[in-house]
Amino acid sequence: MAGTSLDRTxxxxxxxxxxxxxxxxxxxxxxxxxxxxxxxxxxxxMGCAFLTQTLCLEAATVRLEIWDTAGQxxxxxxxxxxYRGAHAALLVYDITSKETLSRAKLWLQELEKEFLHDEIxxxxxxxxxxxxxxxxxxxxxxxxxxKSKNLLYMETSAKSNYHVSExxxxxxxxxxxxxxxxxxxxxxxxxxxxxxxxxGPRCCxx
Amino acid sequence: MxxxxxxxxIHVDQSELLCKKGCGYYGNPAWQGFCSKCWREEYxxxxxxxxxxxxxxxxxxxxxxxxxxxxxxxxxxAQSLTFSKFEEKKTNEKTRKVTTVKKFFTASSRTGAKxxxxxxxxxxxxxxxxxxxxxxxxxxxxxxxxxxxxxxxTEAEIQEAKAPSPSINRQVSIETDRxxxxxxxxxxxxxxxxxxxxxxxxxxxxxxxHKKDLSIEEQSECAQDFYQxxxxxxxxxxxxxxxxxxxxxxxxEKFIMTRQYxxxxxxxxxxxxxxxxAVQKRIRALHWVxxxxxxxxxxxxxxxxxxxxxxxxxxIIEMDSKRVPRDKLACITKCSKHIFNAIKITKNEPASAxxxxxxxxxxxxxxxxxxxxxxxxxxxxxxxxxxxxxGEDGYYFTxxxxxxxxxxxxxxxxxxxxxxxxxxxxSGQTSPKKQESDSWSPDxxxxxxxxxxxxxLLYQLNERQERIVSEAKKLEKDLIDWTDGITKEVQxxxxxxxxxxKPKNQAxxxxxxENVENDKLPPPLQPQVYAG
Numbered sequence: 001m002a003g004t005s006l007d008r009t010x011x012x013x014x015x016x017x018x019x020x021x022x023x024x025x026x027x028x029x030x031x032x033x034x035x036x037x038x039x040x041x042x043x044x045x046m047g048c049a050f051l052t053q054t055l056c057l058e059a060a061t062v063r064l065e066i067w068d069t070a071g072q073x074x075x076x077x078x079x080x081x082x083y084r085g086a087h088a089a090l091l092v093y094d095i096t097s098k099e100t101l102s103r104a105k106l107w108l109q110e111l112e113k114e115f116l117h118d119e120i121x122x123x124x125x126x127x128x129x130x131x132x133x134x135x136x137x138x139x140x141x142x143x144x145x146x147k148s149k150n151l152l153y154m155e156t157s158a159k160s161n162y163h164v165s166e167x168x169x170x171x172x173x174x175x176x177x178x179x180x181x182x183x184x185x186x187x188x189x190x191x192x193x194x195x196x197x198x199x200g201p202r203c204c205x206x
Numbered sequence: 207m208x209x210x211x212x213x214x215x216i217h218v219d220q221s222e223l224l225c226k227k228g229c230g231y232y233g234n235p236a237w238q239g240f241c242s243k244c245w246r247e248e249y250x251x252x253x254x255x256x257x258x259x260x261x262x263x264x265x266x267x268x269x270x271x272x273x274x275x276x277x278x279x280x281x282x283x284a285q286s287l288t289f290s291k292f293e294e295k296k297t298n299e300k301t302r303k304v305t306t307v308k309k310f311f312t313a314s315s316r317t318g319a320k321x322x323x324x325x326x327x328x329x330x331x332x333x334x335x336x337x338x339x340x341x342x343x344x345x346x347x348x349x350x351x352x353x354x355x356x357x358x359x360t361e362a363e364i365q366e367a368k369a370p371s372p373s374i375n376r377q378v379s380i381e382t383d384r385x386x387x388x389x390x391x392x393x394x395x396x397x398x399x400x401x402x403x404x405x406x407x408x409x410x411x412x413x414x415x416h417k418k419d420l421s422i423e424e425q426s427e428c429a430q431d432f433y434q435x436x437x438x439x440x441x442x443x444x445x446x447x448x449x450x451x452x453x454x455x456x457x458x459e460k461f462i463m464t465r466q467y468x469x470x471x472x473x474x475x476x477x478x479x480x481x482x483x484a485v486q487k488r489i490r491a492l493h494w495v496x497x498x499x500x501x502x503x504x505x506x507x508x509x510x511x512x513x514x515x516x517x518x519x520x521x522i523i524e525m526d527s528k529r530v531p532r533d534k535l536a537c538i539t540k541c542s543k544h545i546f547n548a549i550k551i552t553k554n555e556p557a558s559a560x561x562x563x564x565x566x567x568x569x570x571x572x573x574x575x576x577x578x579x580x581x582x583x584x585x586x587x588x589x590x591x592x593x594x595x596x597g598e599d600g601y602y603f604t605x606x607x608x609x610x611x612x613x614x615x616x617x618x619x620x621x622x623x624x625x626x627x628x629x630x631x632x633s634g635q636t637s638p639k640k641q642e643s644d645s646w647s648p649d650x651x652x653x654x655x656x657x658x659x660x661x662x663l664l665y666q667l668n669e670r671q672e673r674i675v676s677e678a679k680k681l682e683k684d685l686i687d688w689t690d691g692i693t694k695e696v697q698x699x700x701x702x703x704x705x706x707x708k709p710k711n712q713a714x715x716x717x718x719x720e721n722v723e724n725d726k727l728p729p730p731l732q733p734q735v736y737a738g
Contacts, residue, residue, distance in 0.1 A: 028558030047546040047557035050601040068559035074620040078611040
């Protein structure tokens, strides 16, 4: 946003972030911990399937809308509906289970089918570092895979609150950085309007 | 707020396939695998042909109609009608009679409608005879005058709306009236931009009136364009704050969609209705699915929870009764909140999506909401796209789409059943509930429990009844045997000791003759007198 007026220098963006991963890898806990820690008073009274969190970054104010998804294998076939129009995705796996990492790789393939590379920010998240003793996936393994696919990578623990807000902040920063690139390049708007993927972030100038 | 990036809303049934024509763009199953451009080309070809056929049909009907009118007194008025009037009718408003003829211009159910329409026309002809010529002339004029001629000038001021223009409001219901009034009241708080919004809405409604023959996808595009343009204009030209823009957009959507609803909800040009019926049938066939099979983390034994479940079902069913997409979304959200409550009470911790989706599926299966597909399609096509892509409402709506997609695809594996069991349940041969009736009884409501108890009682009574009947039969047999036995015994005795009866008369008359020894007897004593 190369605007000159005051409110354009600090815009507010709304981003949709989907949490993907098998059951019991701690998707919900991750989101719950993230929102809970910073905003104790606005605890979700209902559930933690849909959460929002506002971040104040240097370049912009970012509102993250965190969409939790059903991780059971039987819902895999319908889950593509969840990440339609998403701006970022967190692929969560459990470091104590190799299988959850391969499921995360499957999700990544699905995402690659739906999105072009620069349309979505993807982060690979290895959760449950508090269970170090039972670790099955090494940090290097996760890191290497993330690097090969050009993903953000972080190991977290929702239980001991390790790197939780960091991972979301990193995603938000990446999103804002891409917003800046987009404005610099001044790409023309997609011409085929039927394309469902041309959805950029919503932006609120406050 | 920049809405540009989200122009087209979400297309739920979009697949990954490229356009069938190989033009390099993505295709869409709703356009039979073509991209928008190729589909429009194909569609126009087919449509041109269709129109040609419809014209011929209409011409024939016109003749028939004329004959019918000719037999009435009003020959003059009817004959003055030429076929060219039919062209105007296409853009005309749907009055009662036009609807009849209009049916012929839609692709679906053409042959079926033919007969009905012919009958209707004949009926009208008969009716016509009873009326006088003037009346009919006036009626015909009304039918065949394009709406824009009837409409008051489009420069509609806010005050004017209180006396609504006939083009749009000829058939307005009380609800539409109420919504219009609220809308005008609302716009007054926006001053000058409000007037502009009103003008644009009116203009849009007029355009849509003339675009009723377009496909529903094109109409949807028009609406989405309109939402986007108004929002942009409010923001850039009138410098309205984002919150106020959002509020205004909600009101605009309400105002417009209340009026458009009956034309664009489940239109007959699409197969929405067919899909509705298919889903409904599917859910009915799945009536036997238990919460256990879906791993629903909700315990309906707890009265509070079952209360929440009932409320959630009510909400999702209520969705169909709303006209505005946003109101429909609100119903879904309300339903979802009740589901979250139910899970929270059962599990005593906040629900995650892993819990929520199965429960929503269960609620949909249990409630079988009417016209589910039509509602989803309608919301997708005509809701302000920003509502669907982000926000809580959008999240729950997406979940509902997932639930419906899952129900459509549901198989033995997704319920953790063997294929045989699944097939048997689907065909209705057995029901899992009956088999597990013992282990299941606590889950059932009081009425069902009582019913099972009564059934047991009936079984017992039936057994006793049968016993009584069989004993009665035995008694009857015994009785017959006994009678037979007695008869036989008597007969035996009779045979053994035959009864000899001597002739009665003989015995009396010859009572002395029989006395053989009479001769040997001394003569009877004669009375003698002895002097003594």
